Amino acid sequence: LSAPPTNSARAPTGSAQRKLDVRVSKMATQRKGKEEDKSETQEKASKSILDELKARRRQAKLQTLKKQAYVNYTWNGLAALLVLLLVATIVYYSVYSSPAVKAKTKPAATNSTAESDAKTNQNVPPTKSSAHPTNGAPVSPKNSNAGTTKKPEAKPTKKSADSPPKKPTEGSPKKPSVSPPKKSQSDDPSQPPPAENNHASPVDDRDTPLLQRPIPPGDPDRPYIIEFLAGEKFTRNGRYNEALERYNDVLKRFPQSPRAMYGKGLTLELQAKEKKSNKLTDMAIDFMSKVGFESFLAPEAFKESALLKVAELAQARGKYPLLVRTLERLYEMFPTDQWYANKLGVAYVNEQNTKKAKAHFQKVRRAFPEDYFAAAHLGLVLMSEGKHEKAVPLLLEGLQYDEEIKSNPKFYLYAGASLTALGNIEEAYGLYDVAVARGLLPSKMQRSIYNEPDLTAKPWWSEEESGNKEGLGRLLGNWGEIKNEALANIEGEGGMFGSAPYLLLFSMGKKNVENCRKVPKTCALLEAIPAMSGCTRGQVRLVSLQPKVHIAPYTASSNTQLHYILGLDLASPLILRSGEEKRSLEEGKTVISDTSFEQEVWYQSDKFGVILTGDIWHPDLTESRYTRLPKL
Numbered sequence: 001l002s003a004p005p006t007n008s009a010r011a012p013t014g015s016a017q018r019k020l021d022v023r024v025s026k027m028a029t030q031r032k033g034k035e036e037d038k039s040e041t042q043e044k045a046s047k048s049i050l051d052e053l054k055a056r057r058r059q060a061k062l063q064t065l066k067k068q069a070y071v072n073y074t075w076n077g078l079a080a081l082l083v084l085l086l087v088a089t090i091v092y093y094s095v096y097s098s099p100a101v102k103a104k105t106k107p108a109a110t111n112s113t114a115e116s117d118a119k120t121n122q123n124v125p126p127t128k129s130s131a132h133p134t135n136g137a138p139v140s141p142k143n144s145n146a147g148t149t150k151k152p153e154a155k156p157t158k159k160s161a162d163s164p165p166k167k168p169t170e171g172s173p174k175k176p177s178v179s180p181p182k183k184s185q186s187d188d189p190s191q192p193p194p195a196e197n198n199h200a201s202p203v204d205d206r207d208t209p210l211l212q213r214p215i216p217p218g219d220p221d222r223p224y225i226i227e228f229l230a231g232e233k234f235t236r237n238g239r240y241n242e243a244l245e246r247y248n249d250v251l252k253r254f255p256q257s258p259r260a261m262y263g264k265g266l267t268l269e270l271q272a273k274e275k276k277s278n279k280l281t282d283m284a285i286d287f288m289s290k291v292g293f294e295s296f297l298a299p300e301a302f303k304e305s306a307l308l309k310v311a312e313l314a315q316a317r318g319k320y321p322l323l324v325r326t327l328e329r330l331y332e333m334f335p336t337d338q339w340y341a342n343k344l345g346v347a348y349v350n351e352q353n354t355k356k357a358k359a360h361f362q363k364v365r366r367a368f369p370e371d372y373f374a375a376a377h378l379g380l381v382l383m384s385e386g387k388h389e390k391a392v393p394l395l396l397e398g399l400q401y402d403e404e405i406k407s408n409p410k411f412y413l414y415a416g417a418s419l420t421a422l423g424n425i426e427e428a429y430g431l432y433d434v435a436v437a438r439g440l441l442p443s444k445m446q447r448s449i450y451n452e453p454d455l456t457a458k459p460w461w462s463e464e465e466s467g468n469k470e471g472l473g474r475l476l477g478n479w480g481e482i483k484n485e486a487l488a489n490i491e492g493e494g495g496m497f498g499s500a501p502y503l504l505l506f507s508m509g510k511k512n513v514e515n516c517r518k519v520p521k522t523c524a525l526l527e528a529i530p531a532m533s534g535c536t537r538g539q540v541r542l543v544s545l546q547p548k549v550h551i552a553p554y555t556a557s558s559n560t561q562l563h564y565i566l567g568l569d570l571a572s573p574l575i576l577r578s579g580e581e582k583r584s585l586e587e588g589k590t591v592i593s594d595t596s597f598e599q600e601v602w603y604q605s606d607k608f609g610v611i612l613t614g615d616i617w618h619p620d621l622t623e624s625r626y627t628r629l630p631k632l
Contacts, residue, residue: 090229091212210302211263220297221259224250231263240271258298261287262306269313278317285313285322293329304333320351338364342373349377357381372402380414388418399431409440409449413555420553442559445579448596450558450632455620459579461562461592467619471529472590475566475612478525479588483568485519486542486610495544495608502541506614508631509536522612531617536631537561538615545574545609550602556595557632560621563595566612571605585611592616 211232215222227246234243244267250260265287272280291298292306307330314322327344334340341364348357361378364371376398382391395415398405405411412435419428435441442448446457463472475482489497497503504512505523511533516523519542526533526540533540538561556563565585567574573584577600578593585591593599603609617626 087226087229090226090233210305211259215259220254221257224254224257224260228259228263231260231267235263235267235270238270238274240267240274243267244271256295256297258291258295258302261295262291262298262302265291265306265309269309281313281317285310285317285319288313292326300333304330307333320347323347324351336367338368338371338374341367342371342377345374345377349381354381354384358385370401372398372400373404376402376405376411379418380411383414383418388421392418392422406438407440409435409447412440413447413449442596446559446594446597447555448557448559450560451596452558452560452618452621452625452629455559455618457559457594457596459581459594459597460583461594463590463592465619466562466564466592466616468529468531468616471525471532472564474528475525476588476590478521479566479568482519482522482525482566482612483587483610485522486568486612489518489542490544490610495546495610497542497544501546502543504539504541506533506535506540508539509534526614529616532564532614535561535615535617536626537629540614541612542568543611543613545570545603545611547606547608548604551600553598553600555598559594559596560618560626560629561595561615562618563593563599564590564614564616565592566590567609568612569610570603571607571609572603574609574611575602575604576600 211228215225227250231243231246247260247264250257265284268280268284272284288306288310292303292310307326311323311326324347327347330340331344345357345360348360358381361374364374375394379391379394399411412431416428416431429444432444436443463469489503491498503515505515567585567587567589570587573586575582575584579597583591
């Protein structure tokens with residue numbers, strides 16, 4: 001066997017070994033450092049790649065968000081544009097399609113409202129539902145209604161209403177600028193200049209619908225503007241239930257909403273007129289009262305308009321204390337407003353509160369010396385107190401300078417009555433001639449103001465001409481029994497029926513059951529004459545005439561009825577004048593006169609007398625015609 005090869009190299013010595021170890025260690029360290037550098041480089045590269053990937057993802061996400069936001073903004077903008085178009089359409093059709101706006105292009109009426117109202121007042125008697133502030137003051141012995149105040153022609157406004165007549169009252173009233181009335185050439189140039197007609201009624205508030213007005217920012221009603229516009233349009237179009245649903249929906253969410261209460265009140269008022277419901281009218285008054293009297297959120301225009309509506313409805317319902325309280329509130333809100341001041345004074349007159357009416361009109365005269373409307377009404381109050389010397393100058397001032405008083409026939413009668421009481425009869429007739437020339441009275445002697453056309457006018461009539469010859473003949477044939485029943489109810493020597501000088505049997509077409517029990521035969525005979533017992537514009541009475549009595553000249557307010565008198569117990573003839581002709585009446589005789597002509601009565605006996613009087617429908621009036629006439 002051959003021996004293994006041997007290494008001829010020599011083993012390193014100790015120092016060499018150390019150098020070798022150092023070298024090997026250094027090489028290992030360098031190798032490790034390179035490996036660490038390589039690992040760090042690789043780590044940095046990986047991190048850089050990850051960062052780049054993250055950046056790309058963020059950029060992609062940002063682009064996606066931008067696209068989504070753009071889409072959202074686009075749809076939101078389109079939705080907002082659609083809402084604006086809807087609101088603009090509603091407002092356009094609510095405002096510019098209204099009859100009031102269309103009426104702007106039509107020629108204005110040539111006759112003033114005052115003239116047309118004056119002509120209307122000649123033929124149509126006022127009713128409690130009249131919207132005029134002056135509806136009558138029972139302070140005059142015969143014609144007890146005060147002058148009728150009319151509203152002037154309404155001026156068109158920028159936001160005129162599109163509701164037809166008799167639609168709800170809306171908007172705050174505005175006072176038109178009215179030039180002073182011009183004096184005619186016949187007026188005395190030494191007299192003071194005419195006063196500005198500041199008591200003219202405000203513009204009809206339908207012409208400025210409040211619910212169509214913009215609602216300012218911060219107003220709590222602003223979020224419900226769409227409901228208000230829709231409700232107002234439903235009301236205007238007669239869709240009352242749908243309008244009430246809109247307003248009720250707002251009131252559920254906001255019970256104090258003044259606009260919702262106001263709109264609901266207007267809707268209920270119209271619904272009440274359609275259904276002829278007093279209950280709905282009272283509900284409308286309640287909602288309007290909440291706006292006018294109680295709401296602290298309602299703007300002043302809403303308060304004023306609501307109070308005006310309360311006053312109108314309260315007068316229509318005969319709630320005169322509420323009417324006065326409402327007008328007092330309006331006068332308190334607007335103390336320098338002559339129209340409200342005068343309207344309140346007239347309400348006092350209508351309420352027969354002459355003390356307050358006198359003090360109020362004196363206050364108005366001190367504040368507005370040239371307010372001749374107030375002057376005329378102050379004269380009316382003084383006339384009712386019998387102070388004719390003070391009343392006449394005030395009444396004549398109104399008739400000379402105030403257009404509204406000039407067109408009211410009642411004030412000619414008031415002034416004429418005061419002049420007659422002072423003995424100035426010719427001057428009174430001269431005043432009546434002026435009224436006749438202005439078309440306010442039929443004639444100087446026939447001075448009725450509520451006249452039906454085409455009725456025969458003459459001072460005296462016969463039983464046959466009256467159209468009730470048979471019934472009146474039975475009355476005359478039984479005059480002895482009627483006399484006995486009448487005298488049986490006279491108490492004592494004073495000739496009185498209890499505490500009154502008359503015994504009322506029928507009034508305004510209704511039987512007085514209690515009094516008819518006292519004179520049954522008389523009432524049975526009267527019931528057989530429907531034109532007398534059923535006359536809704538007159539009375540039937542047994543009347544006691546006091547000795548030496550003189551009834552001053554007077555006229556009835558209408559030409560629709562005749563006056564029947566039957567002499568029962570007369571110690572001397574009763575002298576009567578109708579127009580310019582006198583006639584005498586004795587026991588067991590009758591006369592029939594037309595009391596629209598001037599009447600005067602004398603009874604010269606020293607003893608009391610008894611007569612039966614009754615109003616009977618004019619024979620030219622058919623039953624279908626007089627049953628439609630309102631009561632006076």
